[in-house]
Amino acid sequence: MDPEDRSEIAFFDVETTVPNRGQRFAILEFGSILVCPKKLTELRSYSTLVQPADLSLISSLSVRCNGIKRDVVVSAPLFSDIADTVYDILHGRIWAGHNILRFDCARIREAFAEIGRQPPEPKGAIDSLTLLTQRFGRRAGNMKMATLATYFGLGKQTHRSLDDVRMNLEVVKYCATVLFLESSLVLVDHSVSPGTSTSRRRLDASSSHEGNNNLVTSVRLPSISENSAAQPDPFNMSVLRNEMASDNYLQSDILMEEEQIQPSDTVVFENTSDHEGFLAPDAISLPYIKAILVPFFPGSQMMKLKLHYGDSPLQLYCPCLKVRFGVNGKFMDNTGRRRLNFVVDLNQSLCSILETCDSNAQKLYVDSGSTSDWNPVVIPMKGFVNYPNARIHIATEINGDVARYATEIHQRESSGATQKLIFSNPSGEELESFLTTGRVVDAFLSLEPYDYQQKAGIRLVAKKLVIHS
Numbered sequence: 492m493d494p495e496d497r498s499e500i501a502f503f504d505v506e507t508t509v510p511n512r513g514q515r516f517a518i519l520e521f522g523s524i525l526v527c528p529k530k531l532t533e534l535r536s537y538s539t540l541v542q543p544a545d546l547s548l549i550s551s552l553s554v555r556c557n558g559i560k561r562d563v564v565v566s567a568p569l570f571s572d573i574a575d576t577v578y579d580i581l582h583g584r585i586w587a588g589h590n591i592l593r594f595d596c597a598r599i600r601e602a603f604a605e606i607g608r609q610p611p612e613p614k615g616a617i618d619s620l621t622l623l624t625q626r627f628g629r630r631a632g633n634m635k636m637a638t639l640a641t642y643f644g645l646g647k648q649t650h651r652s653l654d655d656v657r658m659n660l661e662v663v664k665y666c667a668t669v670l671f672l673e674s675s676l677v678l679v680d681h682s683v684s685p686g687t688s689t690s691r692r693r694l695d696a697s698s699s700h701e702g703n704n705n706l707v708t709s710v711r712l713p714s715i716s717e718n719s720a721a722q723p724d725p726f727n728m729s730v731l732r733n734e735m736a737s738d739n740y741l742q743s744d745i746l747m748e749e750e751q752i753q754p755s756d757t758v759v760f761e762n763t764s765d766h767e768g769f770l771a772p773d774a775i776s777l778p779y780i781k782a783i784l785v786p787f788f789p790g791s792q793m794m795k796l797k798l799h800y801g802d803s804p805l806q807l808y809c810p811c812l813k814v815r816f817g818v819n820g821k822f823m824d825n826t827g828r829r830r831l832n833f834v835v836d837l838n839q840s841l842c843s844i845l846e847t848c849d850s851n852a853q854k855l856y857v858d859s860g861s862t863s864d865w866n867p868v869v870i871p872m873k874g875f876v877n878y879p880n881a882r883i884h885i886a887t888e889i890n891g892d893v894a895r896y897a898t899e900i901h902q903r904e905s906s907g908a909t910q911k912l913i914f915s916n917p918s919g920e921e922l923e924s925f926l927t928t929g930r931v932v933d934a935f936l937s938l939e940p941y942d943y944q945q946k947a948g949i950r951l952v953a954k955k956l957v958i959h960s
Contacts, residue, residue, distance in 0.1 A: 497614065499525040499534060501584040502660055503591070504652045505598050506557045508548040510944045517543035518570055518602050519559045522652025523580050524660065526587075531664060537580060538653035540567035544605075552945075557650040571606045578603075582611035589636045589659050590620045590860040592793065619663055620860045627666045633857050636662065769808035769935050770800060772840040780805060780844070782851040782940070784859060796855060796940040798848050798949070805848070806954075807936045809841055814930040815880050818923040829919050831885040831896065833926045835934070836878035837869065845869050845881060848949055852940050856947055866948035883934060883951045885922060899955040900925060903933070909957055925958055933957040 503523035507516045522538035542564045543549065549561045570577075581599070588595055596616070603610035624634050632638040637648040640658050643665045648658060779801050784794040798805045812835040820829035837845070845868050853865045870880040888897040900912045900922070912925070926932070935955040941948060 497583045498528055499584055500528050500587050500617070501581050502526055502587045502656045503581065503595065504588055504655045504659070505595050506559060506650065506652050507598055508543065508553045509550060509556050510548065511550065511552075512944060514548060514944070516598055516601065517545065517548045518598055519543065519549070519553070519557065519564060520652040521573065521577060522654075522656050523577075524653070524656050525580070525584075526660065528585075531660070533660075536653060536656075537576065539573055540564050541570050541573065542567040544569065570602045574603065574606060574608060578608075578611045580611075581613065583614055585615045585617060586613040587617040587659075587663075588619065588656070589662075590618065592616060592618045592621065593860070619659060623663075623666055624858070626670060635860060635862075639666075769806045771808050771810070772838075772844055775800060775844055777843065777847045780847050780851060782848075782855040784855065794859070796852060796859075796942075798852060798938045798940065805938055807841075807844070807938070807951075808933070809936060810933045811959075812836065812932050812934055814926055814928055814932065815878075817927045818885075818919070820919055820923075830887075831919060831922055832882050834870070834880045834882050835932070837881055838878075842869055842879050845949075845951075848938060852949055853947075856940075856942060861942055861947055863942050863945045863947035866946060868949045868951065881951055883936065883953050886937075886952050886954055896922065898922075898953045901955065901957045903957050903959050905960060912958070926956070931959040933959075 501523055502525075503521070505518050505522075506520040507518055508514075510516055518541045520538070520540050522536070524536045525534040526532065527534055540559070540563060546561050546565065549559070549564070554560055577599070586596065596613075600610045620634060623631075623639070627634075631642040636655060636658060639662045640646060640648055643662060645658060645661055645665075648655060781799050783797055783799060785797050787793045787795050814833055815836050816834040818831050818833050820831045822830045849865075849868050856863070856865070868881055870882070886897040887894055889895075896917050896919070898917070900917055901909045902912050903909045933956070934951075934953055936951045937954055939950045939952050941950060
């Protein structure tokens with residue numbers, strides 16, 4: 492069949508293993524329903540369990556998530572056995588699902604790459620998480636599938652592919668019905684004579700999105716001729732594709748987040764730390780810290796989370812931090828280089844800033860559909876002697892196949908003068924010798940949110956360290 496003739500929408504879902512550190516995702520189940528775009532009726536469905544090449548990837552955490560055990564998939568086909576069927580279902584069709592842009596699409600591409608085949612390509616994509624967050628608002632809570640299903644009384648999510656696909660389709664239908672009724676609602680004031688147009692207006696659907704009980708003045712019922720005027724076809728997929736191509740489809744949710752947090756008055760953010768681009772804690776007002784989603788790169792449909800202060804990325808200048816625990820390097824990166832970090836004590840001002848960043852970032856992750864466990868950036872106090880702590884990571888950068896530590900290391904003399912200690916790639920041993928327990932450092936930090944292998948949080952990454960002599 493010519494891909495141009497494939498008008499059906501392919502709703503799909505994959506269930507996967509939950510990887511531990513250093514492991515990959517493995518597909519355990521694939522389910523899909525082909526849907527008629529004009530009637531939203533099910534045309535045909537397909538579902539199968541999938542045996543991963545490495546059964547040891549099915550951990551107890553994976554079983555708790557979706558209930559798929561090793562003995563259930565041991566006789567199931569490998570992904571290579573179903574690849575032709577999956578390709579035929581997906582290629583050249585519009586893909587639809589909940590949180591597919593961040594998760595399911597990536598798993599499909601990885602699975603095809605692992606067997607050395609080109610992945611299917613969509614004609615377009617409808618991510619119901621993005622779409623419903625944008626159009627339906629947050630009235631249903633965190634917008635996870637289970638929460639939406641509970642909101643509409645559709646039962647409990649099973650976390651099995653075909654069940655979840657059918658639930659997804661029903662949720663979309665319910666949301667579309669509510670939005671259609673809201674946008675079509677008119678109230679008639681019979682005290683107004685026919686033909687009178689003064690003080691009449693259509694109910695603003697956005698007011699109901701916010702849950703307001705605004706009074707609505709009377710409106711004139713539209714005539715048949717007005718209803719028959721040119722209206723967009725709600726099932727015209729070309730309209731959807733054009734909207735997606737303009738990036739408005741994906742970025743409107745980002746704008747919604749920004750509009751909710753922006754102050755009503757213009758605020759000038761001064762950098763009182765005298766370090767361009769980095770703000771000292773006393774220069775920061777907590778209400779203006781915000782978390783937003785931005786594309787990974789211009790035009791990308793994949794999103795990443797950033798922390799901003801006003802309209803600029805939030806970076807911190809933190810003077811006089813005391814090292815509580817020296818350099819730890821027990822973990823390796825994917826190049827075999829040690830990941831270095833150390834722990835510092837936090838004062839109350841810095842602690843409040845980091846906790847605010849944590850709270851805002853975690854809320855946005857939950858609202859965007861992440862199910863990862865959140866690791867707080869602030870390590871709480873223990874007993875009565877320790878301050879709250881935070882872990883600072885040494886920056887690394889990769890140039891081709893070469894990885895290097897990229898944090899600048901300076902030393903401050905008692906006179907106040909500073910000098911650079913290391914002019915090029917420092918070694919792990921040098922960093923360990925400088926960043927010992929009890930040392931005092933000035934830290935220039937970037938805040939880098941992450942969501943990887945079911946773990947999420949904020950990393951404090953040192954761009955520059957000034958060690959007090």
